[in-house]
Each structure stands twice: as C-alpha cells, then as structure tokens.
Amino acid sequence: MFGVDGAGTIGFATESFASRLDTTPARLAGTRFGAVVAPDSDDPLADVETLRERPAGETRRCRAFVRRGEEPLAATFKFAATEGRQVVGTVRERTEQYRHLFEQSHDAIVLFEIVDRCPVVRAVNAAFVTTFGYGRSDIVGESLNEFIVPDERWNEATDYDRRTAAGKTNHAVVSRKTVDGRREFVYRGLTYTTADDRRYGFAIYSDVTDDRRRRRRLQVLHRVLRHNIRNDLSVVIGTADYIEQASGEANHREAAARILTAAERIASISEQARAVEVALSNRSDRAIDAAEVVRSVVETYDGIQTTAPTAAPVTGGVAVYSAVENLVENAVAHTPEGTAVRVTVADESDEWRIRIADEGPGIPAIERGAVFDDEDITTLSHGTGLGLWLARWVAESAGGALRYDRDDGWTVVTLVLPRADDSDDVLSPHSAEFDPNATY
Known part of the structure; x- marks a missing residue:
C-alpha cells in the first residue's frame, strides 16, 4: 500500500509495495508518483486526480508498467479516495x-x-x-x-x-x-x-531453422536419387526382359528373370518412397471422410468385408487415403490367397479407428518391433517396403497413432485418427479436387 498527496507525491509506502520496486519505504517517501511508472506507460495519476473530486471510498483501477531495474513490471493499480482529498493505492503483479x-x-x-x-x-x-x-x-x-x-x-x-x-x-x-x-x-x-x-x-x-534446412536437403537428395534410380531401373528392366525373351539358354533366362524381379522390387520401393513424400507434404489438419476413403479403397478388391458409417470426418488430409491403401494392400498381398480380410471404421469418443484385420500369419516380430514398438532398426528389421511406415507417419502427423494386435488368429492393424468437425470442408475421395498424388 502507498499514499499519494495532492501534489502527486508518495507520502508513505509499505515494505511490501517498496519491495516490488526493489527499493525501500524511506526512499519512496517524497518521490513523485509518476517516477515509478515505466516509460511509454500511461500515468495512473490521471485516476488519482479524478478520485480527489469523488466521495471517500470510491475506487479506480488501472494497468501500467512500473520501474523495477531494467525489467518493467506489468501491474494492476487500485486507488481509493479517503477523507481530506487523499488517495491510497495498492498494486499487484499480473499473476506470478x-x-x-x-x-x-x-x-x-x-x-x-x-x-x-x-x-x-x-x-x-x-x-x-x-x-x-x-x-x-x-x-x-x-x-x-x-x-x-x-x-x-x-x-x-x-x-x-x-x-x-x-x-x-x-x-x-x-x-x-x-x-x-x-x-x-x-x-x-x-x-x-x-x-x-x-x-x-x-x-x-x-x-525451426535447422529442422527446415535438414528437411529441404533430404528432399533434394531424395528426389535426385529417386529420379536417377527410376531412369537406370528402366534400362535394367528393359534389358533383363529382352534377355529373358530372346535367350535360348535356360540358365540365361533364369538369371534374367531374377534380375527382372529384383529390379521391379526396387522400382516398387522407389514408388513407395514417392508416395511417402507426397503424403507427408500434404496438410495433416485438413478433414477427410475416412468412411468414404475406406469404401473407395476396398472397391478395387474382391471379397473384403467392410463395415463403416455414412461419414467419419478425421484429420490427416489426403494422406489418409495413401495410409489406408497401403494397409489394405499389405493385408491382401502378405496373406495366402482366399484369406479373409475385414476393414471397419469405428467411432471411439473423440477419434475414429480404422481397423484392417486378416487371418494371415501376422507381421514378423522383428519388423513389427521397429514400426510399432520403436525398437532399433537393423538390417534385418527394416522389411522390404514402406507401407507400414507411411501409415504410422500419416497417423502421427495428424495427431493419431498406428497400433498392432494379434487376437484369436486375426492380425489387426488400427489406424487411429482424431475426429474432425463435420463441416462442409470435409474432403471426399470422390470429389473433383481430390488427387492423392498432389499436395494441398
């Protein structure tokens, strides 16, 4: 607490008030009140002068910055009129x-x-x-x-x-x-x-300078390498195919077939890398209809059982399509022919869960540990594709998660995505603006 007289001078100050200004009551006494207010701050004396003309007990509040060493203190003043045209005040910091x-x-x-x-x-x-x-x-x-x-x-x-x-x-x-x-x-x-x-x-x-520079360098390196690999693989695949068709020697045809298979596998991984780059460069906060995504993906396969609501708006943008597409493709490609595959979209509180289940042998433990359990990636655990990694990164970018479970003979991979507002801006895979190979 402190008191201000008719001349705008501090007549008295308590120890508590003085300590907030890094000084003492004795030093404050006789000081012009405006001197404790920081530069470029409104002078609370205007409120003090107003109160002198008001009845005793009336109060005013104002905010200002007061001097305290080099650091101005954001504070709230409360003034009260007293008998004899005197004004007393208190001050408190704007929350410690x-x-x-x-x-x-x-x-x-x-x-x-x-x-x-x-x-x-x-x-x-x-x-x-x-x-x-x-x-x-x-x-x-x-x-x-x-x-x-x-x-x-x-x-x-x-x-x-x-x-x-x-x-x-x-x-x-x-x-x-x-x-x-x-x-x-x-x-x-x-x-x-x-x-x-x-x-x-x-x-x-x-x-974020270092992170953005690192990402730009990796993007350039990635694109250059992928471009060169794609061009050279086209030559390798074309030559291996020619040798396989033209050679009269069985061992030559067999060797050419092995080259062709390996080259096509590398080309597939290169395309998956491109899909990762496109998916992760898209806006992860844009809403997309997960139910429509699932129906659009599974319609290209025969025999997949699907359960989904009319609509399921989630965050994640167009990348969600790539994630679901890769998970369904994995389930179909890595299980014996005729194996049952089910895809469901379920409402779970503030999130949607897209479950891809199959009766296949499951994901090998060494590869599963790297993707789902954050175990160290070794030459044996990285697998041969990027589909699971893509799904995980899409989920994480959107604020969700990718989960794995083995239940009663079923392998279940769940893509968890936050619920989005059900608004007119929800992207549909059937809309004219939807393009899984474009960035948004």
Whole structure:
C-alpha cells in the first residue's frame, strides 16, 4: 500500500509495495508518483486526480508498467479516495505464474502493445535477449519490427500487426534477423484487450531453422536419387526382359528373370518412397471422410468385408487415403490367397479407428518391433517396403497413432485418427479436387 498527496507525491509506502520496486519505504517517501511508472506507460495519476473530486471510498483501477531495474513490471493499480482529498493505492503483479512462464520459456517471447498499428515493445524474456541480441533497455518502448524484421518481410509483418489490432491470432513460419543472422521461426501471435481498450499481444518465436534446412536437403537428395534410380531401373528392366525373351539358354533366362524381379522390387520401393513424400507434404489438419476413403479403397478388391458409417470426418488430409491403401494392400498381398480380410471404421469418443484385420500369419516380430514398438532398426528389421511406415507417419502427423494386435488368429492393424468437425470442408475421395498424388 502507498499514499499519494495532492501534489502527486508518495507520502508513505509499505515494505511490501517498496519491495516490488526493489527499493525501500524511506526512499519512496517524497518521490513523485509518476517516477515509478515505466516509460511509454500511461500515468495512473490521471485516476488519482479524478478520485480527489469523488466521495471517500470510491475506487479506480488501472494497468501500467512500473520501474523495477531494467525489467518493467506489468501491474494492476487500485486507488481509493479517503477523507481530506487523499488517495491510497495498492498494486499487484499480473499473476506470478505468468511471469515465471514468460521468463523461463526457451522460446523467445515479446509482449507488445499496438500503438497506431505499430507493435511497441513492453517486455521481452531472457530467451528473446539471447536470440535477437537486444537488451530490455534497448528495445522496450521501441517498434519491434524495426529491430527484427528483414526489409523484404516488412509488408508481411505489418499484415500480422493489422490482424493483431483487429483481435485476431497469427500463426506462420517467418524469417527474422537474429544475432546468428537470418533464422526461421514458427511465429504465434496472441492478442488481448485491457479494460481500458488498449490492445496487447504476445509474439512467440520457436526456432525451426535447422529442422527446415535438414528437411529441404533430404528432399533434394531424395528426389535426385529417386529420379536417377527410376531412369537406370528402366534400362535394367528393359534389358533383363529382352534377355529373358530372346535367350535360348535356360540358365540365361533364369538369371534374367531374377534380375527382372529384383529390379521391379526396387522400382516398387522407389514408388513407395514417392508416395511417402507426397503424403507427408500434404496438410495433416485438413478433414477427410475416412468412411468414404475406406469404401473407395476396398472397391478395387474382391471379397473384403467392410463395415463403416455414412461419414467419419478425421484429420490427416489426403494422406489418409495413401495410409489406408497401403494397409489394405499389405493385408491382401502378405496373406495366402482366399484369406479373409475385414476393414471397419469405428467411432471411439473423440477419434475414429480404422481397423484392417486378416487371418494371415501376422507381421514378423522383428519388423513389427521397429514400426510399432520403436525398437532399433537393423538390417534385418527394416522389411522390404514402406507401407507400414507411411501409415504410422500419416497417423502421427495428424495427431493419431498406428497400433498392432494379434487376437484369436486375426492380425489387426488400427489406424487411429482424431475426429474432425463435420463441416462442409470435409474432403471426399470422390470429389473433383481430390488427387492423392498432389499436395494441398
């Protein structure tokens, strides 16, 4: 608690109030109240002056930043009028939990206020100082964009500021200037409005530079290798087929047949790798009708028993089609001819479960351990295809899971996917815009 006299001077202060400002009651006594308010913050004295004209007991609340070393303190003031035109006040921080979260986060975070559509910095955490190289005294009260936004990204940044000013959130991958040069971040912008209609926002920056660069390098390497393998295999397959057909020697035809089989298997794996790349590059948050996906996949096979509801909207996008297609193909291809295969779509609380069951011998334990149990991948456990891995990665990207079970002679692989909103935007495999080989 503290008291403010008619001249706007602090007449007294309690130990509790003084300690919040890293000082003592004796030092605060006689200090102009406006001196404890941080720069670029509204002066609460306006409320104090208003209260002097009001009856005793009437109160006012306001928010401001007060000085505390280099770090301004976000606080809420409560003033009360007393007899004799005196005003007493109390102050409290805007939640201790918020301060700890703000300071201890490994992501760079900045609190800013939108002033004339400009993000004026009010506070930054330690991770921001380390990442961008500006101390609190350098940047508080200044435009955030002036310090960290590259010139060519200025329009993009001001668009985000306009959205914040309108009370909208932001989420994007952005490039920003740091102490280590240009870095890429997942940027999340959160906004709130104070009781006095001032617009504030939090900008949270998660550095994803290394991950995105690694993915781009692997993508280039993958595409180059796949392109070269496909071209060379075309030659190998064509030559082996010619030798098998033209040779008069049985051992030559047998050798050519072995070459042809191996080359076609490698070509198949190359196509599976392409399917993985396409599937995982699609938006995993887009809704797709899993029931329609299952019906569309199984209609190309004979004898598969299917149970599915009218509709089952799930997240995962077009990649769900590739996942189901691979799981059904595995069930059919790796079981003896005539083996029963069942595909069901079941509603389980906030998720849908697509179960592919067969009466075959099951997935070998050494391969199953790598895909389903996260065991180390060895030369013996990686298997000969990518179908199960594709299904697992699709499920994980959508926030779901891939599960395996062996029950009463049945092998069951379950694709678990989160439920999506049943809206008009649910993608159907029968729609004109659906293309499993395109990216969305």
